[in-house]
Amino acid sequence: VDPAYRVMQHLSEEIGIRFGGTEGEHRAAEWLAREFSTIGFPTELQRYGFIGWRSLRAPSVTVSSPSVRKFSAAPIIYSAATPPDGVSGVVRYHGKKELIAGLYELDCYVLLADSHPLAHLVVGPTGDAISLLNPRPIIQLPMIVIGTEDHAFLQSALGDGAEVRATAIIETELVPDAYALNVIASYRGNTNTSQRVVVIAHYDTQLTTPGCYDNASGVGSMVDLAIRVKTARLPINVDFVAVASEEIGMHGSTYLVQDLKERGELRNVAACICIDQVSAGDGVSVWAGPEDFRERVLFSVRESGLGSMAPVKVDDPMPGCDMWPFWVEGIPGCLLMWWRPPPYYHRPEDTLEKADMSKVRAATDAAFHLVKGLARSPVDAGHAAV
Numbered sequence: 001v002d003p004a005y006r007v008m009q010h011l012s013e014e015i016g017i018r019f020g021g022t023e024g025e026h027r028a029a030e031w032l033a034r035e036f037s038t039i040g041f042p043t044e045l046q047r048y049g050f051i052g053w054r055s056l057r058a059p060s061v062t063v064s065s066p067s068v069r070k071f072s073a074a075p076i077i078y079s080a081a082t083p084p085d086g087v088s089g090v091v092r093y094h095g096k097k098e099l100i101a102g103l104y105e106l107d108c109y110v111l112l113a114d115s116h117p118l119a120h121l122v123v124g125p126t127g128d129a130i131s132l133l134n135p136r137p138i139i140q141l142p143m144i145v146i147g148t149e150d151h152a153f154l155q156s157a158l159g160d161g162a163e164v165r166a167t168a169i170i171e172t173e174l175v176p177d178a179y180a181l182n183v184i185a186s187y188r189g190n191t192n193t194s195q196r197v198v199v200i201a202h203y204d205t206q207l208t209t210p211g212c213y214d215n216a217s218g219v220g221s222m223v224d225l226a227i228r229v230k231t232a233r234l235p236i237n238v239d240f241v242a243v244a245s246e247e248i249g250m251h252g253s254t255y256l257v258q259d260l261k262e263r264g265e266l267r268n269v270a271a272c273i274c275i276d277q278v279s280a281g282d283g284v285s286v287w288a289g290p291e292d293f294r295e296r297v298l299f300s301v302r303e304s305g306l307g308s309m310a311p312v313k314v315d316d317p318m319p320g321c322d323m324w325p326f327w328v329e330g331i332p333g334c335l336l337m338w339w340r341p342p343p344y345y346h347r348p349e350d351t352l353e354k355a356d357m358s359k360v361r362a363a364t365d366a367a368f369h370l371v372k373g374l375a376r377s378p379v380d381a382g383h384a385a386v
Ligand SMILES: [Zn+2]
Pocket: 202, 214, 215, 246, 276, 277
């Protein structure tokens, strides 16, 4: 069986939802650690504690005037709670909510009483509401994602000068003793240097999805890549890291980088390759930098054949993916991703039978081409300001 497929099947079907800090996430980490060990990699479970969050019940937004309407609603992760019977007020357009700079800059409405904000209603990227992360969880305000049709309803009602009144309910709580596990499998093919490449893919999911595309596919691709690197005995050192809790704020990769930095190990990281969402989508998206590393990545994307399967969109690294914490520390890096997200993105329908394994393999081919290139001609050491 295709190793990527086996991983995708186990994560999305045997385990299912793997939301940050929950039992599903912990079980996935332990299974992945066993997988890497079985393949023959020294493997470590890196545990860290964090302030977690849970949703106690699906949120709701109900408009009472000018007409009655129930919105599609999903939580923003780390949203504060309303009282159990909710908050009621008038709805006004608020502005743009920047959840991920450059990627998710979303229209936002505010529910007001006596000019105090009671809740924010954030318009989701497509269709019905899906849960999305909150980049600033320390600010505690009830925040609910609404659907794009609800946005059209509000635009039209407010455009007509109507007073829109609504009630929003969201019940959540913080989990002060949450923990999560990064799975670190190390391959050491070059004992002459302590330089290494970090390949990274997040295995957690959003709240209500088995997360096959996002991101069992990236983890499957990474495991396949690890096997290929080992089988080819490439003269390079690579840490393959399945990271936790990307969906709730990149906690796993942030902790990984902080720990490497504190132990003086970050200077040995030559580059970071992130694989996220590679089993669907009609375009290839590459975020990479700096310039010379981006050229290498694009060369591999072309030479491996990935680049001839679909249009390739190239961007500078952005937040919202697990290479970002490396990038801000000066480490060259790239994200390989198939994009735009399919309609089942972050939804319960993100299941295995929708996965296009030829897309997963093409992403792995590109990553393998890139790692082979890095083995032949390493990135200049001392690139980073650490
Ligand atoms: Zn993802």
